[in-house]
Amino acid sequence: MKTESRTESETPGxxxxxxxxxxxxxxxxxxxxxxxxxxxxxxxxLLVAALAAGVVLxxxxxxxIGAADVLRTLAGQGDAGQELVVNALRLPxxxxxxxxxxxxxxxxxxxxxxxxxxxxxxxxxxxxxGATAGALVVIVLFSGSAAEVTLGALLGxxxxxxxxxxxxxxxxxxxxxxxxxxxxxxxxxxAVNGYLLTKxxxxxxxxxxxxxxxxxxxxxxxxxxxxxxxxxxxxxxxxANARGLRMTEMGDDISYALGVRVERVRAxxxxxxxxLTASATAAAGPVAFxxxxxxxxxxxxxxxxxxxxxxxxCMGAALLVTADLASQRAFGADQLPVGVVTGVLGGxxxxxxxxxxxxxxxx
Numbered sequence: 001m002k003t004e005s006r007t008e009s010e011t012p013g014x015x016x017x018x019x020x021x022x023x024x025x026x027x028x029x030x031x032x033x034x035x036x037x038x039x040x041x042x043x044x045x046l047l048v049a050a051l052a053a054g055v056v057l058x059x060x061x062x063x064x065i066g067a068a069d070v071l072r073t074l075a076g077q078g079d080a081g082q083e084l085v086v087n088a089l090r091l092p093x094x095x096x097x098x099x100x101x102x103x104x105x106x107x108x109x110x111x112x113x114x115x116x117x118x119x120x121x122x123x124x125x126x127x128x129x130g131a132t133a134g135a136l137v138v139i140v141l142f143s144g145s146a147a148e149v150t151l152g153a154l155l156g157x158x159x160x161x162x163x164x165x166x167x168x169x170x171x172x173x174x175x176x177x178x179x180x181x182x183x184x185x186x187x188x189x190x191a192v193n194g195y196l197l198t199k200x201x202x203x204x205x206x207x208x209x210x211x212x213x214x215x216x217x218x219x220x221x222x223x224x225x226x227x228x229x230x231x232x233x234x235x236x237x238x239x240a241n242a243r244g245l246r247m248t249e250m251g252d253d254i255s256y257a258l259g260v261r262v263e264r265v266r267a268x269x270x271x272x273x274x275x276l277t278a279s280a281t282a283a284a285g286p287v288a289f290x291x292x293x294x295x296x297x298x299x300x301x302x303x304x305x306x307x308x309x310x311x312x313x314c315m316g317a318a319l320l321v322t323a324d325l326a327s328q329r330a331f332g333a334d335q336l337p338v339g340v341v342t343g344v345l346g347g348x349x350x351x352x353x354x355x356x357x358x359x360x361x362x363x
Contacts, residue, residue: 105316
């Protein structure tokens with residue numbers, strides 16, 4: 001295996017400044033893979049930050065445990081009390097946070113790349129609202145169990161994504177049409193959700209509102225395993241099609257000329273994005289703004305054009321776990337749902353982004 005380094009100049013329109021080093025890895029079979037060193041390094045650092053925040057979060061609560069003791073317990077060397085608190089109570093919650101954040105970050109990056117619009121996230125397109133509608137139907141009309149609510153949210157998100165794709169289809173799916181259709185569907189589904197809440201009795205309404213906030217409270221291994229299995233299948237599939245996705249950002253005609261089957265790649269990755277977003281929402285509720293902000297923050301960190309799938313995924317995990325940690329440290333364990341924190345932080349970031357773009361004369 002041979003490696004060589006190249007320094008490539010970035011154009012101002014690509015959103016990067018200066019030059020960036022790429023490394024081309026050549027295998028004995030003649031296959032060459034281009035690696036963006038800065039993006040890979042950023043993804044690695046974000047992953048380390050997410051895992052470190054997860055360790056601190058496991059040790060946070062009414063029964064505090066030091067980071068060294070948490071690591072020792074995870075390695076199977078803690079006492080019985082620490083084993084119970086860490087492995088049975090807190091580890092599943094942190095794993096759900098990492099998986100939900102990673103799924104939302106990756107799903108948001110896919111939607112923004114497919115739509116070629118920084119606002120083309122599940123929050124704007126209405127997938128979160130669709131999953132909420134599915135959960136509300138189960139809660140309000142059937143008083144379903146937690147497992148049934150999760151299944152309803154997953155089906156609601158999938159149905160909404162399928163409807164958006166069909167309505168946006170006209171000789172292909174194009175960015176602005178996808179965003180506009182998503183905004184319209186989001187408005188309709190939001191109205192349906194409001195109607196369902198007015199029809200609920202007090203107990204079901206309170207339960208529904210708590211779920212709609214987005215929270216990691218009470219999450220256990222029954223949420224971890226389905227998310228982990230889905231990510232184990234979808235993440236390699238998405239990364240394997242990353243080159244085709246990047247080519248589609250240059251336009252359909254150029255992509256076809258380069259041998260990319262545009263609609264096949266777009267449809268496959270949209271299905272993957274819908275599954276990732278719907279499953280994350282089913283596991284933790286509609287956690288706001290992670291899918292919108294994680295890809296943009298990852299792009300600014302890597303200074304790299306393209307979808308930045310791996311950095312966006314690691315950024316999403318780091319954002320969600322850090323927000324949950326900040327919530328517990330500031331307000332005490334289980335006092336403030338993580339969806340409230342991400343909503344505030346995401347809203348502030350969106351306002352800052354709009355002001356920045358306005359000053360630059362782009363809006």
